[in-house]
Amino acid sequence: QVQLVESGGGLVQAGDSLRLSCAASGRTFSSSAMGWFRQAPGKEREFVATISANGRNTYYADSVKGRFTISRDNAENTVYLQMNSLKPEDTAVYSCAARYTAQPFAIFATPQYNYWGQGTQVTVSS
Numbered sequence: 001q002v003q004l005v006e007s008g009g010g011l012v013q014a015g016d017s018l019r020l021s022c023a024a025s026g027r028t029f030s031s032s033a034m035g036w037f038r039q040a041p042g043k044e045r046e047f048v049a050t051i052s053a054n055g056r057n058t059y060y061a062d063s064v065k066g067r068f069t070i071s072r073d074n075a076e077n078t079v080y081l082q083m084n085s086l087k088p089e090d091t092a093v094y095s096c097a098a099r100y101t102a103q104p105f106a107i108f109a110t111p112q113y114n115y116w117g118q119g120t121q122v123t124v125s126s
Contacts, residue, residue: 002026002115004096009120012086016124020081022096022117030074033099033108036081038092038122047109048094049081054104061109064090086124095119 008020022034035050049060049070058070069082079096097113 002028002032002098004098004115004117006094006096006117006120009094009122011123011125014087014124014126016086017082017084018086018122020083020094020096020120020122022079022081024077024079024098026077028100029077029098031100031102031104033101033106034070034072034079035097035099035108035113036070036079036094037097037111038090038094039119040089040092043092045095045111047111050107050109051079052103052105052107053101057105057107059107059109083122086122088124088126091122091124093119093121 003025005023036048037045039045051058051070055072067085072079096117098115099113
């Protein structure tokens with residue numbers, strides 16, 4: 001069983017930055033690909049970013065590429081999402097997800113993850 005707890009959300013202005021954190025429990029974190037997804041009111045959940053278990057492979061949605069950076073610290077069982085140049089359309093609940101994999105370089109851009117956090121609200125005002 002893996003538990004994921006997100007933090008770092010808040011209310012910011014357009015152009016500001018935020019760093020989200022996702023702390024994971026359990027001993028499989030270093031063998032898990034991690035992902036960030038977001039869901040805005042009235043919209044479907046969408047992929048934001050993913051990082052491989054070994055941290056050497058990442059992939060981003062086009063809408064955040066160049067502005068967001070995903071990273072992980074396997075010693076701390078934590079994955080991060082650095083969000084820069086935030087826009088009002090980035091407003092959403094951001095959730096992290098974990099997927100155990102035997103492939104250390106594997107990344108997953110679809111919501112087929114085993115474990116999900118509760119999410120943290122990010123609101124960007126114009």
